[in-house]
Amino acid sequence: MIRTFQTHKIRPQQELTGKLWAFTPLQGERAGETLWVHTPSCWENYPGFGLYRGQGRYQTQFEGAGNLRIECKGVSHTAQVYLDGEEIAGHYNAYTAFSAVVKDVKAGTHTLAIVADNRFTPESALHVPNDYMSYGGVSRPVVLESVKDAFLEYVHVTPSYEKGGWRAHIRACVISLGAAPPALLRVRAAGQELLFGARALAEGENIFEGDMAFEGVTAWSPQTPALYTVTATLERAGEPFDDLIDRFGFRTVETRGKDILLNGAPLRIKGVCRHEDHPQYGCALPFSAMAYDLMILRDLGANSVRTSHYPNDECFLDLCDETGVLVWEENHARGLSLEQMRNPFFEEQAEQVTREMVLQHYNHPSIYIWGILNECASDSAYGKECYAKQFACIAALDRSRPRSFASCKFKTDLCFGLPEVVSYNIYPKWYHDMPAGEYLADLYDWVQTQTEGAGKPFLITEIGAGGLYGYRSPYATRWSEEYQAKVLREQLEAVLSFSDCAGVYIWQFCDIRISEEWWGGRPRTMNNKGIVDEYRRPKLCYDVVKEIFSKY
Numbered sequence: 001m002i003r004t005f006q007t008h009k010i011r012p013q014q015e016l017t018g019k020l021w022a023f024t025p026l027q028g029e030r031a032g033e034t035l036w037v038h039t040p041s042c043w044e045n046y047p048g049f050g051l052y053r054g055q056g057r058y059q060t061q062f063e064g065a066g067n068l069r070i071e072c073k074g075v076s077h078t079a080q081v082y083l084d085g086e087e088i089a090g091h092y093n094a095y096t097a098f099s100a101v102v103k104d105v106k107a108g109t110h111t112l113a114i115v116a117d118n119r120f121t122p123e124s125a126l127h128v129p130n131d132y133m134s135y136g137g138v139s140r141p142v143v144l145e146s147v148k149d150a151f152l153e154y155v156h157v158t159p160s161y162e163k164g165g166w167r168a169h170i171r172a173c174v175i176s177l178g179a180a181p182p183a184l185l186r187v188r189a190a191g192q193e194l195l196f197g198a199r200a201l202a203e204g205e206n207i208f209e210g211d212m213a214f215e216g217v218t219a220w221s222p223q224t225p226a227l228y229t230v231t232a233t234l235e236r237a238g239e240p241f242d243d244l245i246d247r248f249g250f251r252t253v254e255t256r257g258k259d260i261l262l263n264g265a266p267l268r269i270k271g272v273c274r275h276e277d278h279p280q281y282g283c284a285l286p287f288s289a290m291a292y293d294l295m296i297l298r299d300l301g302a303n304s305v306r307t308s309h310y311p312n313d314e315c316f317l318d319l320c321d322e323t324g325v326l327v328w329e330e331n332h333a334r335g336l337s338l339e340q341m342r343n344p345f346f347e348e349q350a351e352q353v354t355r356e357m358v359l360q361h362y363n364h365p366s367i368y369i370w371g372i373l374n375e376c377a378s379d380s381a382y383g384k385e386c387y388a389k390q391f392a393c394i395a396a397l398d399r400s401r402p403r404s405f406a407s408c409k410f411k412t413d414l415c416f417g418l419p420e421v422v423s424y425n426i427y428p429k430w431y432h433d434m435p436a437g438e439y440l441a442d443l444y445d446w447v448q449t450q451t452e453g454a455g456k457p458f459l460i461t462e463i464g465a466g467g468l469y470g471y472r473s474p475y476a477t478r479w480s481e482e483y484q485a486k487v488l489r490e491q492l493e494a495v496l497s498f499s500d501c502a503g504v505y506i507w508q509f510c511d512i513r514i515s516e517e518w519w520g521g522r523p524r525t526m527n528n529k530g531i532v533d534e535y536r537r538p539k540l541c542y543d544v545v546k547e548i549f550s551k552y
């Protein structure tokens with residue numbers, strides 16, 4: 001499933017996944033063997049491939065002719081794409097989309113092959129052995145489109161509320177495959193139209209910008225997740241030849257003093273951190289599993305999800321837009337040390353995933369904040385330079401949302417002057433023994449008196465404790481469900497009763513698989529801090545979270 005709504009009515013589009021493809025592992029004992037596998041999927045879920053780390057070739061055939069645009073929504077984690085044996089694209093990072101256009105393809109049957117690679121090589125700065133799993137496979141949909149000499153790449157809508165009325169800034173990007181004859185661009189949104197008169201198109205990107213005003217529209221909010229459609233069409237001589245349909249919502253996000261404001265009203269975040277992970281699907285969750293996760297999240301009384309630690313599947317974001325779940329969307333990085341940030345590939349790879357995240361997910365009204373570099377070296381001068389660059393990269397692409405990062409550098413963090421929101425991951429009574437309330441007050445005081453984060457909104461982006469599903473102990477010993485429930489109660493009460501805090505995210509939604517290299521301190525080679533286990537079975541803490549979320 002590509003999206004939860006149709007994105008083209010004129011441009012022919014077809015999902016190539018959603019059926020069996022031929023899979024061939026390229027290394028290991030079974031190298032060269034061919035299996036028929038469902039797609040999208042991760043090879044860790046094929047019998048015998050649970051621990052395979054290497055390259056795998058996925059192959060399918062399709063009918064097509066003309067200018068073909070092939071979009072991969074996500075290949076984990078490095079991809080090389082071949083059409084009829086010719087390499088047409090390469091991409092690093094599992095969690096963002098990429099595409100290639102091949103011109104003048106002859107009519108007939110064509111072979112598409114994608115070689116996915118999940119190895120931890122020195123050239124991979126972001127996918128490293130970690131406290132989550134870097135799966136292998138064609139993990140998100142692959143889409144085939146037929147385009148003319150020019151086509152729409154994106155149409156970004158930035159809503160604003162001025163003098164009692166909604167307006168929107170429109171920025172559309174048209175890609176031309178060569179110098180192309182004049183084309184007209186028509187943008188329709190929420191019953192209004194903006195027309196850009198015919199203009200010649202230069203090869204590559206052509207940007208169109210303008211403003212629109214609206215009347216009688218409904219604002220998007222968690223209580224009223226009203227969505228509108230924006231339809232952009234390219235036309236010549238009155239004939240539309242390409243289109244792009246997206247959705248957006250009328251809402252503003254800003255920070256004022258200690259508050260994060262949505263449509264002018266302070267937000268109180270009650271959220272969970274969620275990895276895309278499932279024992280049956282790896283990171284390639286089908287629509288039904290994503291929708292089920294959101295049902296659990298809403299049943300818990302949560303109003304937000306943090307896409308820790310990477311950009312999420314667009315279908316999941318579509319569902320968040322539709323159900324009014326606020327999203328902290330995060331670029332890809334977890335716990336990189338100073339040395340890892342000095343990897344010569346780090347800057348380029350981090351900038352790429354950040355750009356792709358913002359450009360691809362720009363219109364989702366549910367995304368209220370961009371996060372970067374979870375728990376990286378924000379306590380060093382070099383780390384600070386990297387944080388500054390990535391925040392600048394986001395600001396250059398989007399000024400309509402605040403930015404933040406989740407720090408674990410306690411009283412040594414140097415970066416709170418950079419973003420609009422200060423965020424901390426804290427684990428009182430799990431990684432140390434200080435009571436949650438005392439710990440939080442001390443940390444908050446330090447931020448206010450010693451850092452450039454003073455006076456900014458303050459979020460707790462992780463609290464949590466491990467609890468092994470089914471391990472019960474009348475003495476509430478560590479790792480028992482009882483201990484986890486007890487700790488979460490204390491942490492949640494402390495954070496939510498702290499009026500200077502804009503909210504909390506629980507680490508984490510469900511138990512997840514981690515890289516084998518990370519087994520120390522992680523029973524079952526899983527991170528067991530889920531409110532539900534990996535099969536989404538509720539632990540004892542489920543009712544505690546529900547009770548406390550409903551109280552605040």
Ligand code: ADA
Pocket residue numbers: 131334374375408425462507527529
């Ligand atoms: C960190 C990190 C998470 C997870 C967590 C834990 O705060 O951001 O990815 O590793 O700790 O379980 O310890």
